Amino acid sequence: MRVWDTSHLLDTVPAGKQAAEHVHDYTDSEANRKRIRHHFRQLQTRLVLGLLLGFLLPNALLTAYFHFQFTHTLKNSALLNLEAVAENQKNTIDLYLQERVVNLFNLFHSREFSLQPNQESMDSYLQSLKRFNDGFIDVGFFNARGIQIGYAGPHPQLRGRDYSDQPWFKELRAGSRNYLISDLYTGLRNIPHFTIAVRQVFDGTPYSMRATLDPDKLYVFLRAISHGKEVETTLVNARGQYQVVDPARSPFPASSSYVPPGSPAAGVEEIELDERATLVAYTWLKETPWALLVMQPASVAQSGMYRTRLVLTISLAAISLLVSLVIFLTIRKVVADARRMAEKGQQLQEMLAHASKLASIGELAAGVAHEINNPLAIIMATSGVIRDMLNPEFDLDHSPEAICKELSTIDTAATRAKGITKRLQEMGKARMPVSVQCDLNALTAEVLERLQRVEFKGKHLEVVTRFAADLPQILAEPEPLRQVVGNILVNAADAIADKGTITVSTAMQDGMVSLTIADTGRGIPAGDLQRIFNPFFTTKGGGRGTGLGLSIAASIVKYLGGTIKVNSIPGAGSSFTVLLPVK
């Protein structure tokens, strides 16, 4: 069994409809092109969004993560670096101070030492100290009562002075250690200085030797050992008072705005100093309760890091931008290529549709020519016969009856030609729409009744009708619809040689109204099934069929928005089902 659908008969239309069809096609192809453009624009947008989400976003997140990690790490490393510098300098300063203390102790063990030193001895002590370090200003020797019994230096008026009330003397006497290094103070000479004092017991009596140190010299030393851009190195005591500081910056007495905590012994932090972010590392000295402060503006300490970070960020951004640009351009090119291909495909399809339409027109024209030529040939041949009859040479029967018989053959042929042109006109007219509500049952019954009265006469046909009772009305033009029903019914009757049954039924099928006309005729060979809807295809010999019936039916049904389906078993019969939409 073969099932054939008429929906492929899109282009089986009469030639007269071509102009309108063409305009219709043009709009269609324009719409198609719009659809393709829209589709590819969407595709491009999706791809670009994919690029942004899949590449740029993770890239940006990763960059941000590394940026913060990098900043954190480098800030830490700047702090650690400063702390290491401070620790290193602290050791140097401790060593320096220890050396000064040792210098002083060594005086007790020198050859010139005496418990009653004369001026010459004292001068030689001072010289010996200055040989070790030019920071020494003067040197003095004190008995147990705190009287300076020997002095060498720029303040000879201090010789013989009582120091028993001086804080450093009291501290040295009371302290557990046998030496001390004082804070910066002005003392009896009224000039800021440090005292380094040592204590030594001779025969049960404590004697003290003390030297003063020039704070400026200590500052020069501090400057000498510190390095780094905009690094400021100072020494402060536990209360934050400057012990060694740039004399130009802070004249004595002055305090640092940063007071280092007592513990831990060393540390580093970032603080606001003079409204400027500053890194400060502190570390407590061993020899004296002073803290070494090493300060550096954060911007300077981290400038290298900021530069590196900037270069890194710019490079990453540039690479991302470049890669994105390349991907974007590639996407655009690929999408444009694909769009061109699709448009070309669409164009080809349109050309193909057009070509197949032209082919249909060609077939139609060929069919028309052939169908008209047949009666014309008969007319020519028959008029020739009449001429032959009138020619005595051929000795033919030329009685008026014989000539009349030939003339009626001509009439028949002419009528046939006229019939063909009339049907062609009907085909053209088939789409003139005057739609009304139609009752398919009533319409079919009416057509059937008319056919049974005339065309079906002389055959032993049994017609069975099965009309669905509650069939909805359909919106259609009654006359073309009658033509559809009539054409199929006539074919059914023709398919039956002498005796058979035609079953006509209506029903609702998939939301459409269906009319099925089944016959028990000879059936349609599989090879013909594809061609039965083609104009001028006929199996009815002897000029009985025009080959337009089903072609007209198909175009009417298609116009009404329906389809025709065919089932056929050769030798057993055919069934045509017309499906029409309910409107």
Add this chain to the structure above:
Amino acid sequence: MEGLRVLFVDDEDDFRETIVKRLNARKIQAMGAESGVRALEIVKDNDFDVIVLDVKMPGMDGIETLRHIKQMKPEIEVIMLTGHASVEFGLKGMQLGAFDYVMKPAPLNELLDTINQAWSKKRGLH
């Protein structure tokens, strides 16, 4: 053209019968056949000099009929009868061994000329 035997094959009864009548009037032994199948039956039992064959017939068409005739009796000359729009069938027929083709509707004289040429060829009078 006495002695010339022609078979005229066309499904149009009026046309075929009229032409056969006119050929007979011209002392040609003409016979008609209404289909390809019928033509083959007649050719099997009778000898012809020329066969005129309509290309467009229901059932077995002219081209198919030509093939069978040429297999069965290749010495018979065949003239194809075509419509204006189906000249290609005429040409196809000539490729398959037809002598010539004539386009419908043709004046009888043209058909007679072609039949005569075909007959001459068959008799080896070229």
